[in-house]
Amino acid sequence: MLFHNPSPGLELETRARWKIPNELRLERPKVALEASVAIFRASRPNARLRSLTATYNCVGLVVACRRTWVDPEHLVRILRDDGYRQLAGPEQAEIGDLVIYRDGANEVSHVGIVVRKKVLVPGQQEEPLEVVSKWGADGEYIHDMSYVPKLLGKPVEFWTDRKDN
Amino acid sequence: MATNTNGKELFRAIESDRFSALLNVVSGYRSFTRAVEQQPEVQQLRSAMRQPDVQLSVFVRLVQLLTREPDPKLENRNDVAVAVYIWSLTTLSSPLASVAAALVAQRHDFWWARKVAERVVPFGSIPTESGSSISVLGDRPHLIVGACNTKPIGYVVFGGRRRIERPPAYERQVFNEFLASEALSMGNRELFRNRNASNLMTRHGAMEFV
Numbered sequence: 313m314l315f316h317n318p319s320p321g322l323e324l325e326t327r328a329r330w331k332i333p334n335e336l337r338l339e340r341p342k343v344a345l346e347a348s349v350a351i352f353r354a355s356r357p358n359a360r361l362r363s364l365t366a367t368y369n370c371v372g373l374v375v376a377c378r379r380t381w382v383d384p385e386h387l388v389r390i391l392r393d394d395g396y397r398q399l400a401g402p403e404q405a406e407i408g409d410l411v412i413y414r415d416g417a418n419e420v421s422h423v424g425i426v427v428r429k430k431v432l433v434p435g436q437q438e439e440p441l442e443v444v445s446k447w448g449a450d451g452e453y454i455h456d457m458s459y460v461p462k463l464l465g466k467p468v469e470f471w472t473d474r475k476d477n
Numbered sequence: 478m479a480t481n482t483n484g485k486e487l488f489r490a491i492e493s494d495r496f497s498a499l500l501n502v503v504s505g506y507r508s509f510t511r512a513v514e515q516q517p518e519v520q521q522l523r524s525a526m527r528q529p530d531v532q533l534s535v536f537v538r539l540v541q542l543l544t545r546e547p548d549p550k551l552e553n554r555n556d557v558a559v560a561v562y563i564w565s566l567t568t569l570s571s572p573l574a575s576v577a578a579a580l581v582a583q584r585h586d587f588w589w590a591r592k593v594a595e596r597v598v599p600f601g602s603i604p605t606e607s608g609s610s611i612s613v614l615g616d617r618p619h620l621i622v623g624a625c626n627t628k629p630i631g632y633v634v635f636g637g638r639r640r641i642e643r644p645p646a647y648e649r650q651v652f653n654e655f656l657a658s659e660a661l662s663m664g665n666r667e668l669f670r671n672r673n674a675s676n677l678m679t680r681h682g683a684m685e686f687v
Binding site for chain 2: 320339340370422450463464
C-alpha cells in the first residue's frame with residue numbers, strides 16, 4: 313500500500329503536555345545511504361560515523377531517542393517545555409548538553425549532544441566541544457561541533473537541562 | 478531539453494545518489510527548500526524551464542520516475558529528484574505543478590517530494606472508489622492526468638473535452654516522447670487512440686473535476 317497514512321507519527325509530548333509533531337520515515341535504499349557515507353568521508357574525514365539510517369533526524373535523536381523525525385522548527389519550544397535553559401556560551405556546556413545550529417536565515421537547522429569537553433591549550437585553535445549528531449537522513453556522526461556540512465548551519469546556542477542549584 | 482545531451486545530464490545529476498545525499502543532510506522543510514534553491518543544477522534547470530516546452534519535458538520525466546516500481550519497505554530512491562521537479566514547476570507557476578503534486582501527495586514512499594506536493598495541493602489528489610485519481614488543469618494547456626493505484630495511466634495534452642483532431646506540434650512531440658518512454662503501457666496507447674479522453678477516464682473509473 314503506497315498511499316500516505318494520515319497519522320504516521322508517534323504519540324510524543326513535552327513535559328508541558330504539548331503534542332510534538334513528528335513523522336516516521338521509511339529507510340532509504342542502501343546504495344543511497346552508502347553514497348552519503350562516501351561523500352562525507354571525502355568532505356568531512358574526521359567525522360566518525362556512528363550509525364547509518366534515515367529513520368530519525370537530529371531532533372528525533374535528541375527528543376525522541378532516535379525513534380522518529382521532528383522538524384527543527386519545533387526544537388526551541390520542546391526544550392523550553394522540558395525545562396531547558398540557554399547557556400552563555402560553549403565554555404559553560406558540559407557533556408549531555410545541547411548545541412543548536414542556525415542557518416543563514418537564522419532558523420534552527422540542526423542540533424547535537426555534547427559528548428566530550430576538551431581541555432584547551434592556550435594558543436591552540438581547537439574546538440572546545442565534541443558532539444554526536446544526526447545529519448538529516450544520512451549518517452549519525454561524532455564530530456567537533458563546527459565540523460558539519462555547510463547546509464547544517466553554525467553552532468550558535470548551547471542549552472542544558474542541568475539543575476545546578 | 479529531455480532529448481538533448483545537456484538536459485539528460487542535468488536529469489542524471491539531479492537524480493543521482495550523490496545529489497540526494499547532499500540534500501538529505503538537512504532536517505527541516507524550510508532548510509530543504511533553501512538548499513534546493515542553492516544547488517547549481519537546480520538553478521540551471523529552472524533557467525531552462527522558463528520555456529514551456531522544457532516544463533513539459535520535466536513533467537514527463539517526473540511521470541516516468543513515478544511509474545517505476547517502488548519497494549514498499551523503502552523510501553523512493555528518486556524522492557529528492559521528484560521534489561526538485563515539483564518545486565521547480567511550482568516556483569515557476571507552471572500549470573503542470575498541481576498535477577505533478579497531486580500524483581505524489583498521497584505516496585508514502587516519498588518524503589521531501591510529498592512535503593513539497595502537500596503544500597501545492599494540500600488535500601492531495603482526489604481518489605475514486607477504484608483507487609484511481611485524476612487532476613485536470615485549467616484551460617491551457619489542456620491537460621489531463623490520471624493515476625491508477627499510484628501509477629499514472631497516461632495523459633493527454635490536447636484537451637479533455639474537445640476531440641483530438643490536430644494537436645499543436647509541440648504537444649504532439651511531448652506526447653510522443655511519453656509514448657516512447659519506459660512508462661508506456663497498453664493503457665497509455667488506448668488513451669492516445671481514444672478521441673475522447675473524458676470518456677476513457679470514466680471507463681477507467683476515474684473521476685473528473687475541473
